[in-house]
Amino acid sequence: MPRKRPEDAGLYVLYLRITRPIRTRVLKLGYHHFEAGDYVYVGSAGNGILNRLHWHCRRTKRPTGGRKIGKQWHIDALTVHDAVELLGVIENRVVLRSKRRECLWAEEVRAAVAGGMPVPGFGSTNCTLGCDAHFWRVTNGVPPRSLARKVGGEWRPIEYCLLALRERTGRRCGRREVWRRVERGTVRYG
Numbered sequence: 321m322p323r324k325r326p327e328d329a330g331l332y333v334l335y336l337r338i339t340r341p342i343r344t345r346v347l348k349l350g351y352h353h354f355e356a357g358d359y360v361y362v363g364s365a366g367n368g369i370l371n372r373l374h375w376h377c378r379r380t381k382r383p384t385g386g387r388k389i390g391k392q393w394h395i396d397a398l399t400v401h402d403a404v405e406l407l408g409v410i411e412n413r414v415v416l417r418s419k420r421r422e423c424l425w426a427e428e429v430r431a432a433v434a435g436g437m438p439v440p441g442f443g444s445t446n447c448t449l450g451c452d453a454h455f456w457r458v459t460n461g462v463p464p465r466s467l468a469r470k471v472g473g474e475w476r477p478i479e480y481c482l483l484a485l486r487e488r489t490g491r492r493c494g495r496r497e498v499w500r501r502v503e504r505g506t507v508r509y510g
């Protein structure tokens with residue numbers, strides 16, 4: 321029996337904020353410098369976007385299910401860093417028939433953020449369209465909600481995602497400071 325496709329499978333933008341300049345090693349791409357600012361990463365999640373966000377939230381990427389390496393994607397090098405905050409995801413629930421679709425959408429996202437590219441090859445190792453990267457700096461200040469509208473997705477702030485994950489897993493994941501905001505009722509939905 322084929323496994324049921326999760327209803328939130330599709331493409332997503334992970335919207336991150338780097339709070340101070342950092343230098344870190346991006347797997348085989350080597351050491352790179354990242355200015356403080358907002359960044360977007362485009363990926364696809366056949367097992368569900370929320371499920372993938374669960375992975376992105378983890379500060380340590382421990383091997384699971386026989387996987388030999390902890391870090392799997394370039395983006396893992398940033399999501400484990402203490403200067404990196406996850407602001408949320410833009411969901412685009414499409415049927416993932418080809419990598420091409422992801423790459424075409426990534427190009428739209430890049431245009432919408434006037435993307436500066438800090439690391440050539442970041443997130444684009446398996447691209448068939450020859451993308452330079454699937455990760456860019458937001459250089460035009462577009463807020464995530466407006467970006468979502470421009471590229472045809474739904475903005476899901478991190479607080480919303482963590483509450484949904486807790487409902488699904490019965491556990492809290494993600495950063496303590498985010499949960500403090502949720503509990504204080506000072507959640508930002510911008």
Ligand SMILES: [Zn+2]
Pocket residue numbers: 422423424426444447448449450451453454
């Ligand atoms: Zn691509």
